[in-house]
Amino acid sequence: MYYKACKLLGLEKNPSIVFYVILAYRDENSVASVKMFKVALNLCRAAKYEKLGLWLLRKMKEFNCRPDIVSYNVVIRLVVEKGELDEAMELMREMGLIDLYLDMITYISMINGFCDVGRLEDACQLIKCMKGHGCLPNALVYSTLLDGVCKHGSLEKALEFLGKMEKEDEDCRPNVVTYSTLIKGFVERVVI
Incomplete structure (x- = not known):
């Protein structure tokens, strides 16, 4: 579903659409929900836009939306797929600071990332x-x-x-x- 939405929205050519939608919500003082952010994060995942996904994760707090384990896992997976393992580890640490417990998906994403770059000990x-x-x-x-x-x-x-x-x-x-x-x-x- 998200891959089709990416195609319909033309996210491959214009990823800033998601960015502008979020800013429009803020500018119009519209209420945003965690679900809206999850949809946007999944669009980023389907289009493989890790920087935009990370930006969205950070913006959630501005909208009084608390990122949950699913939101973090989407971004961690995106960051890991780009080979940014140190960034992913930092996100894991951040999760612990806000009392989110790492789950099997978090660990599998990280283990897969470490294995992909040959960091087997990690x-x-x-x-x-x-x-x-x-x-x-x-x-x-x-x-x-x-x-x-x-x-x-x-x-x-x-x-x-x-x-x-x-x-x-x-x-x-x-x-x-x-x-x-x-x-x-x-x-x-x-x-x-």
Whole structure:
């Protein structure tokens, strides 16, 4: 839906439309809602405009709208996709300051971002951090990490993670995604 809206609005050619709509709300003293901002943030996500998404997140406070976990996750994902991991980490810290608890989506976005740029140690640290904050990693989290290890690390390390997963509780046990990720990693490395 958001991709179609982006096309209809011509956001690819003119991302400032969202910017001007928000400013018009402010200039006319119109009431804005968190939902309106979420729609605008999802338009930014669909068009891959991280700077505009970050600007929107900051503007929410001006309209007495408290950003929620979904708003932050959209912007974190946008920032991570642009490779701005330090900015994304800062957003995570900011969430903690306003009593928003990081969820599985936040962690998966960050782990994926660290893996994409080969920062595997940072990705592993996030899994430890998750556990420390009571957000227990599941098979999807480990599969995301395994994908990064297969791309940038060693296949031996990937097998080591697989072994750890097999010893974890049911939510962390390897599944079809896990095995497909490993097979793909091995095939791409021409090991099989």
